Each structure stands twice: as C-alpha cells, then as structure tokens.
Amino acid sequence: MRLRNVKHAKELIEKNSHIVIKKPNEYKGLWNKLFNNSNPVELEIGCGKGKFIVDKATLDKNINFIGIEKFDSVIVRGIEKLLEKPLDNVKLIRIDAENIETIFKKSEVNTIYLNFSDPWPKNRHAKKRLTSKKYLDRYSNILVNNGEIRVKTDNYNLFEFSMMSFINHNKYIIEEINLDLYKNLPKDNVQTEFEMKFVEKGNRIYYLKAIYKGESHEKTV
Template sequence: MRLRNVKYAKELLESYPNTVIQNPKKWAGKWKEIFGNDNPIELEIGCGKGKFIYEKAQNNKEINFIGVEKFDSVIVRALEKVMIEPLENLKLLRFDALEISEVFKDNEIQNIYLNFSDPWPKKRQAKRRLTSPTFLNSYLKILKPNGRIYLKTDNYGLFEYSMMMLNENDNFVIEDIMLDMYKNLPEDNVQTEFEIRFRELDKPIFYIRARLKGE
C-alpha cells in the first residue's frame, strides 16, 4: 500500500509537543514524568492512524498509553483524533521501532500491542518483523515482569513465525492463541482500522497473547 504524503504533517506534529513528544530518547526511564503519575504504561508499536490506541486511552483513564509510528503522514491522523478530544493519558511518538530500547528503559512498560504489523514476508526480511529475536529481546528489557505482548494479524505467515519465535525464547510464555479470534472474541477487544476492513472481507484474524515470565 502506497503511503500518501501529508504536506502539513511535520508542522502540525511539532505544534502539539504535549501530545507528540519530541526527542523521545531523552525521556528514557522518565516516562512517568511525562504523564505526571505512576499509572501503568501500555505501548502500541505501529499505531497507524490511531483508532486502537485512542479508544484504549478513552476507555481506560487509569492507564497511560503511548502510540509509536515511524511515518509523519500516518501518525498525524492519530494526532487529529486527539485534537478533537484531548486525552491526558495518551502520548504519540515518532521513531523507528528498531530504536525502542533507546527510548524506554528496563521495566517501564506494562503491555505491548502489535496490531497488523508489516509481515515482511520474504525470508531475508525476517529480522524486520516485530516479533524477530532482536525485537523480542528488546521487549523483555522494557516490559515489567509478567507484562504481556498482544498480537493481532491477518497474515498467517507472521502469526506462525511469531509463535515459533516466542516458543524459542525462554523468557516468554504463550498464554493464548486463536486462529480466528472472532469465534471467541475477548470482551475488551478494540478494533483497528485494518481489523474492520479485514472483517468486512470475512478474513480470519489471528491472535497471540504472551507473557514475560515474572521474577
């Protein structure tokens, strides 16, 4: 899918520094200061246009949420939602997920959401998948003990790969797997833009919930 350039994106994002946090690396280990409280922090990597993370923040005011997206022209759509109805418990960050261990320190994050991530289907692209060993090793550092990873995807290849990588990593325990999550939909499920589209096409949504082992 070709990314449409939004000409005003960079300027608009920089105009809302209280929501779109600039230079996120300097806040590593200090995200509670950004939110001004000790509430748990949950993270969506690849938040896209922000429907999921915005609704999670709306519905769970006692939890802080951070949406991460690489592209200005995408995350600006998430910001536009916040502009209509500001949420104090939601922040947006622009950076490449490869840098995640530089943006968050040990045990800062309660849960991580990976919603319809790029499957990078070619074998040589495997290291780019958000459940590759490199990424999982970053997650186990930033997650709190017993913190969780939630994955939703329409791509069976990514689903299968993610199961394998999590099973091979002794630090994680897979708690739940669904080949079609809409046959037993979690009560607190929040749909993403892609999820709505795939449901309209009657495509199954694959689901994994994994937990980082406690201390």
C-alpha cells in the same frame, strides 16, 4: 482533513508537541513523570492512524498509552483524532521501533500491542518483522517481569512465525492462542483500523498473548 503531504505533516507534528513527544529519549525512565501519575504504561508499536490507542485510552483512563509509529504521514491522523478528542493518558512517538530501548528503560512498560504488523513476507526480510528474535530481545529490555505482548493479525504466516519466535525465546511463554478471534469475540476487544477492514472482508483474525518471564525463567520445551 487529509494530510498526505509530508511538509504539512511535519508542521502539524511540530505544533503539537504535547501529543507527539519531540525528544522521547529524554523521557527514558521518566514516562510516569510526564503523565504525572504512576499508572501502568502500555505501547502499541506500529500504531498507524491511532484508532486503537485512542479508543483504548478513552476506555481506560488509569493506563498511560503510548502509540509508536515510524511515518510522519501516518501519525498525523492520530494527532487529528487527539485534537478532536483531547486525552491526558495518551501520547504518540514518531520513531522506528528499532530504537525502542533508547526511549524506555528496563521494566518501564507493562504491555506491548502488535496489531496487524507489516508481515514482511520475504525470508530475507524476516528480521524486520516486529516479532523476530531481534525485536523480542529489545522488548525484554523494556518490559516489566510478567509484562505482556499481545499480537493480532490476519496473516497466518506472520502469526506462525510469531508463535515460533516466542516459543524459541527463553524469556517468554505463550499464555493464550486464539486461531479465530471472531468466533467468540472477547467483549473487551478494541478494533484497529486494519482490523475493521479485514473483518469486513471476512478474513480470519489470529491472536496470541505472550508473557515476559525475565531472567529467571527456564524453558522446559
């Protein structure tokens, strides 16, 4: 079933409020209550059609996964996957990540995945990149101390921009950088939809893991 039609997408979202949370700001500070456990919360921002978040939730039932996507017409593909394979430990939210601080309170999130984020190649759009300072500030208001941000992309310019953005931010340190993830692929790597396409085309995949160091961290570089 292909649902490009936005009207149908809206209907499907409306009908499946157990999957796509209708008023996510009402759960700010209460996500563990919604999941009915005290497990860590992990987000994929820009989850697209949901393959990664659904596969992660299938593999690790002790983590609460939330996929965030700004387009109705894309998030419906995630709903379809979860209707086929219901999972208690994954929810979807249809918002622009600009508003992420209205949905999660400080220290409510353990890990953020930024997989193949839109590169916004023009300089005048740099602020829209999900690893710009503006976004790193927002993430610092929802991550737990020592929480992680994991970035995967095939776009070297975005990767370089992201590295610099973390290096220049006084609340993050980069713990891991991999300039060719598939050269020695970690066993626990979960492929995203875009990753599958890019790997098939032979594109190199870049990866980094940054740690949020909270208020107390002082940069020496």
